[in-house]
Amino acid sequence: MNSFTLFKHSLFQLTDLHQAKKMPFWKVILYVVFLSIILALPITKQIFSIMQDIKSDGQEIAAKLPDFNITDGKLKTASGAKGFIYQTNSIIFTFDPDGKRSLNDVTADSVGNAVGLGFLQDEFVVSLPNSSAADSLLGTNQFEVPYAKGTLDGLNSTDLKKALDEASVPFWIKLIVFVVTLYPTFINLVINLLMIAIGANLYSKIRLYKLRFLDCLKISTYCATFPVIVSSILHFINRSFDDSFLIVFVSLLIFFFATRTEERQNPPLA
Structure with missing residues (x-):
């Protein structure tokens, strides 16, 4: 089992996601980075759009400048x-x-x-x-x-107009913008995943599943794939969309489906 297989399961075979508990933790961390990149894409696009708007507006203003x-x-x-x-x-x-x-x-x-x-x-x-x-x-x-x-x-006005006409955003600037955007997105996703794992662990205790908190966290990470993709798409449509509730709620629902076949402990004797 690898992350790519679990990625496909997260979209088409939700009941197989319980196998994520067997994944090495470092691979789970890399997968969180992958999900963070998906979430950061619409935000980065918005920033690039703003930068392009400022360039276009600058050219519009420069055209009206007197000598x-x-x-x-x-x-x-x-x-x-x-x-x-x-x-x-x-x-x-x-x-x-x-x-x-x-x-x-x-x-x-x-x-x-x-x-x-x-x-x-x-x-x-x-x-x-x-x-x-x-x-x-x-x-x-x-x-x-x-x-x-x-x-x-x-x-002078001539040089200013020429500079604005020829201005472009270097690749390294775009890379820095993406990395700066990725960091808070990663932190926010980690917080959401911890909240999901807490809820998932509580559910597992109630259902008497033999799952540790770390197991719940691993499974929850892959359960978050579909809601993260949906959230990213919605961000492209609506810039002000708040994705935290969607990611937490839908991931927990997927976790419930993914762990239905988990082995249970014997209930304690009264």
Whole structure:
């Protein structure tokens, strides 16, 4: 018996999943990683879609930019260029060469998950969506890059538009995003599997099956295959779908079917 055979049983022969109790524990761990990868796929796709949206929105905004350049710590624009505010699905952009707006104004414009960006008179500003995670990681959700520091000297509208047109996400960035997504998915799945195993072990005790907690955990892991696949599909359809209840509940039902032929202990004498 191997994990591939048990994978097929988890889809077509549920009553054979009780044989998972014979699997080496390290193979069960690898199978949990495999299930985590399945769950991480829709989340990773969503992140890539967001990154692509930001790129597309950036190109849309760049097309509306007037000619400008940053030289000697100052923002210089073409004669008659006027400021504007432009909103897309992912970005709220401010171009204000006249000094009418500030970082706080750009932050106040941000709604939902949109990122606030602005070329103001004296600085380039970034305002991230309000998030306790961002605050704890970065210390703030507002960033300022004064032109006077010279960091942006040489930047101009032509180069910016060209950079956005040619921008692409490198493979190693995609790999990092996937690994970062996989870690919390793995932890969450392990927690769900422990909950399933606790319920399965209690059921086994009531039914007087000769199953240890570790046996229940091994069987439960393979019982979770079908609900994990269904949850992943539903995540592609509905991003906000909460899969924990589905995985725990359906896995327990499958465990009940999978262990119907388990050998029972003799009931204790009264």
